Amino acid sequence: MASLKVIVRGSLKAMGVTLRNLFRRPITVMYPYEQRPVPRSWRAGGFALTIDPETGEENCIGCRLCEFICPSQIISVKMVKGEPRKNGKGATYAESFTLNFQACMQCELCVQVCPTDAIVMLRELHTPGFSREDLFYTKEKLLENGRRALENPELLSFTTGERIREWTSPKKGEPA
Numbered sequence: 001m002a003s004l005k006v007i008v009r010g011s012l013k014a015m016g017v018t019l020r021n022l023f024r025r026p027i028t029v030m031y032p033y034e035q036r037p038v039p040r041s042w043r044a045g046g047f048a049l050t051i052d053p054e055t056g057e058e059n060c061i062g063c064r065l066c067e068f069i070c071p072s073q074i075i076s077v078k079m080v081k082g083e084p085r086k087n088g089k090g091a092t093y094a095e096s097f098t099l100n101f102q103a104c105m106q107c108e109l110c111v112q113v114c115p116t117d118a119i120v121m122l123r124e125l126h127t128p129g130f131s132r133e134d135l136f137y138t139k140e141k142l143l144e145n146g147r148r149a150l151e152n153p154e155l156l157s158f159t160t161g162e163r164i165r166e167w168t169s170p171k172k173g174e175p176a
C-alpha cells in the first residue's frame, strides 16, 4: 500500500512539473527564422583572408607560419615571389592557400601567429556550409570572405576583429 502512495505522489509531482512548464514561454527559437545575437567572441563561423582596404592587395605573404602552428595540421600554403607590394609588405604571396575547416578546433593560433593579420575568424552562423566541400576553404573562398568582412566588420570575431580594427586604424604606428 505504501508503494501505491509513493507512485501516486510521484505521478502527481511529475504532472505538476508538466503543468507548470506548459504555461512558460519557450526558451527555444525558430532558427533560422528567428536568430539570437551571436556573441562577440564567437569564432566558429569560418575564416577569411584579409585585403588591404587602401591598395586592394592581399595581406597574406605566404610565410606558412599558420601552417606550422596549426595543431590540427589543416592549413596548407605555397609561397611564391612576385611584384613588390605598394603597401610595403614585401613581395611574397600565397600561390595556394587551403584550410580544411572540418578538423578546426577554433584555437585561433593561426590568427595570433600571422605577422600581417592576413587570416581572421568570422562570427557568423551561416558560412561554414552543408557539405564537406563547403568546409574546404580555397584561397578564392577565403578572399571572398575577406571582401565581405571588409564591407561588414561586424562579421569578425571579437579578438580577430579587434586586431583588424587596430590594423586599419589611421593612428597605427603613432606614439600613444
Ligand code: SF4
Residues within 6 Å of the ligand: 069, 070, 071, 072, 073, 074, 075, 099, 103, 104, 105, 106, 107, 108, 109, 110, 111
Ligand atoms: S584555429 Fe583551426 S585552423 Fe587555426 S590553428 Fe587552430 S585548428 Fe588550426
Ligand code: SF4
Residues within 6 Å of the ligand: 059, 060, 061, 062, 063, 064, 065, 066, 067, 077, 094, 110, 113, 114, 115, 116, 117, 118, 119
Ligand atoms: S595567413 Fe598569415 S601566417 Fe598564414 S601564410 Fe599568410 S601571412 Fe603567413
